[in-house]
Amino acid sequence: MPQDARSRSRRRAPARRSRGPRVLLVAALLAVCALAGGWWLWAGPGPATKDMSIVVPEGATLSRAATDLEKAGAIHSRALFLCFAKLLGEGDSIRAGEYRIAPGTSARRILAMLQEGKTRQRLVTVPEGMPSILVAEALAKAPGLSGEARTPAEGSVLPDSYAYVRDEPRAAVLVRMQKAMTDYLAKAWSTRDKGLIVTTPREAIILASIVEKETGKPAERTTVAAVYANRLKAGMPLQADPTIIYPITKGKPLGRRILQSEVRAKNGYNTYTMRGLPEGPIANPGRASIDAVLHPAASKALYFVADGSGGHVFAETYAQHQANVAKWYAIRRARGEM
Template identity: 55%
Template structure:
């Protein structure tokens, strides 16, 4: 009887071991992933919803089985929202661990400083991982920056974050403005900053250019900023040719060669540094500037001095064969 009882215990033990091995094999064995596969866990998703989605996509055989294994064999840590890369050959156990502790794939769309809204629109519409349609945003309403987004996120939501970032940045910088700024409103600050953004790509010049244009506004001089001629023609895109005399003389709400003061609104989306420069411009007597041939500008306080600088610039261009 004793031997028979021991044998029964051994048999039962073997059966339990076999059952445990079978139970675990489907958890730690490979899922149906022949290649690295992106998978999106939507914000607010439950583990049940994720398991059902895994089954629908054929990554696992059974959502119920996945949930049962997870209940007894896995960590109780919550799953994260976001996009994950599931590696080829991963087991259901690996997949759940990735959702709980893995790195979320971060995707970015970058808006460079000085990108006009028509090109912001084109960039967002050209991002195939985003969804939905948007209108061209108001000029000057988008803060140039890199923004992360999720696969399948709406373009409208991404654009909303870009515009909210600009609103918050302008609010912050406006509160810190100096007494030297000529901007009477935050909108005027963004408009003038958009001109500064287009006029110089040299970071150390921004406050100087802002100071020069501030002086012109105080003295009632025309700003005479070439980018304001181009904006009504191309909406801020590169002109691709030299400006014509007829365009310089054109009368509209933007051309600062035919009007005194600021244009009706921004001519691009200025970055934080250009807005800050306008709200705290350099204290200078400069009223004129001309390119120096190396990407920057030479500044002058008087027209006579400026004419000499222009002559030097023309001579340099002749030496380069540009004239």
């Protein structure tokens, strides 16, 4: 080879060697960018733009869940989700159930939810004093439940908010409601005052259902319970208006005034035409009303009437009661209600 050619060859050699570090630098930068981008897709805001529900079936794999999440638009990439899950998911298995995915929830957070089993909690609420016919309707209307549930026995359900998961049987939720009442009543009965007029847990529930319907003021419950206990001890009729309504509507609102013919009606519930407790509860009483019956106030009152403020005024004698009734009528006349 001529000398000048060899010289040119030697001069070009360093140029070829210098490309190596540059290529490595570019590759490293690209890797860093790819990793940063992947991390952003993993830990940054997810693609969900609205609340969505994702159901993970019993026995479903992480791969199956990732497919469903991608189809629903909850994660950016199934492959990326599985990759980071295997690298950073600590190997925990996922749990079946319904999950609520809020807008922007990251893939990282979604995986944590699936592994922790933080399923979506749906609620069906039974307010204090709700009759069983309406409990059955509430269960029937509760979205996401399956099957049917019978109308429970009156007074067998403890008012509360009950959580359930999607596709849970309505009958199973009702069983929990009734077990809650059984458990609470047993505990409350074991700590009852001595010398009560009610002698069985069922009698306590019957009287508590009347107390529940007669007052919406928590502070009055024990005094209302005392009035009815005093009447029972004296052999007087309870004369509780809600007991007249129950046979007519099964506890639903009457929507009108009680008729005189209904006041005089004889049946197992009308406490105007019978003495003692009605034959059964007229609603599902709450904890406070049950406690009021089992721990009534130390009161000698035998009567009560509305006081115009949403509460009642109590009296020990009929003369006092008549005076209180006259005041109540005056309030109603002033309001244009009479």
